[in-house]
Amino acid sequence: MARPPIVDTHLHLWDPKKLRYAWLDGNPVLDQAYELDRYNAATEGLGVEAMVFLQCEVDTAQYQDEADWIAQLAKVDPRIRGMVAWAPLEKGRAVAADLERLARHDILRGIRRIIQFEPDVDFCLRPDFIEGVRTLADFDLSFDICVDQRTMANALKFAAQVPEVPMILDHIGKPRIKAGEMEPWASEMRELAAMPHVVCKISGVATEADHANWTDDQLKRYVEVAIDAFGFDRVMFGGDWPVAVQAIEYRRWVEMLDGILASASDVERQKFWHDNAVRFYRLETAR
Numbered sequence: 001m002a003r004p005p006i007v008d009t010h011l012h013l014w015d016p017k018k019l020r021y022a023w024l025d026g027n028p029v030l031d032q033a034y035e036l037d038r039y040n041a042a043t044e045g046l047g048v049e050a051m052v053f054l055q056c057e058v059d060t061a062q063y064q065d066e067a068d069w070i071a072q073l074a075k076v077d078p079r080i081r082g083m084v085a086w087a088p089l090e091k092g093r094a095v096a097a098d099l100e101r102l103a104r105h106d107i108l109r110g111i112r113r114i115i116q117f118e119p120d121v122d123f124c125l126r127p128d129f130i131e132g133v134r135t136l137a138d139f140d141l142s143f144d145i146c147v148d149q150r151t152m153a154n155a156l157k158f159a160a161q162v163p164e165v166p167m168i169l170d171h172i173g174k175p176r177i178k179a180g181e182m183e184p185w186a187s188e189m190r191e192l193a194a195m196p197h198v199v200c201k202i203s204g205v206a207t208e209a210d211h212a213n214w215t216d217d218q219l220k221r222y223v224e225v226a227i228d229a230f231g232f233d234r235v236m237f238g239g240d241w242p243v244a245v246q247a248i249e250y251r252r253w254v255e256m257l258d259g260i261l262a263s264a265s266d267v268e269r270q271k272f273w274h275d276n277a278v279r280f281y282r283l284e285t286a287r
Contacts, residue, residue, distance in 0.1 A: 007277035010238030052082035089132030112144035171204030203238025
């Protein structure tokens with residue numbers, strides 16, 4: 001059973017010598033350059049047709065520089081067909097000027113703010129932030145939700161307030177896999193999936209487990225809950241490379257998902273690996 005062409009909806013690229021990423025400090029696995037040559041080596045033979053770049057928590061003063069760099073890389077490798085950038089959404093409607101500058105790049109598809117990194121657990125409920133997210137609708141942009149268990153409950157309240165903006169839950173909401181916890185995550189996933197403007201990336205799962213001691217069955221339980229909650233019309237593949245290499249190699253992740261999807265129909269597998277990503281991120285399959 002041949003796998004459909006892959007659209008990777010969650011690609012990171014960085015070089016600490018080009019831009020500053022403070023969060024990489026002290027991480028020997030990640031604090032090095034990860035650019036297209038290494039991604040191509042990691043994905044060789046897997047049939048990656050297109051990619052969506054996700055912002056990498058570059059120092060905020062350089063977020064426009066990161067976007068400019070990725071736009072240039074997209075000219076080198078036109079498989080980079082989408083970009084989800086960082087923007088100061090807490091500025092409320094005033095963020096429109098920042099979005100206008102980012103929108104110079106025709107691959108811009110959305111904005112991500114990593115809610116879990118904010119010290120204030122109520123950050124995503126602040127009125128100015130919500131107004132900033134609502135402004136994305138004026139630019140036909142989506143919002144990537146990146147949370148953990150600590151911030152998931154507020155993310156539900158947040159998403160419910162902005163139904164006009166398409167949203168993507170990254171990394172299946174980062175359940176506490178290492179601790180073996182299924183609730184309240186599973187119930188919250190069903191609650192979020194009840195909102196029709198939200199879809200889910202099946203990505204970053206092994207990273208939430210014990211990096212050295214996870215099992216296929218352990219990860220499978222969480223992936224199946226996520227797919228069951230959202231259904232095959234609203235899930236999509238994400239590699240989360242290179243963050244995921246701390247726990248799993250790219251090829252191993254793809255092979256594991258092949259196993260989990262073995263009982264899915266050809267149509268469902270086509271949606272998961274390819275079609276949902278193209279539709280949601282508005283990607284063209286050829287340029």
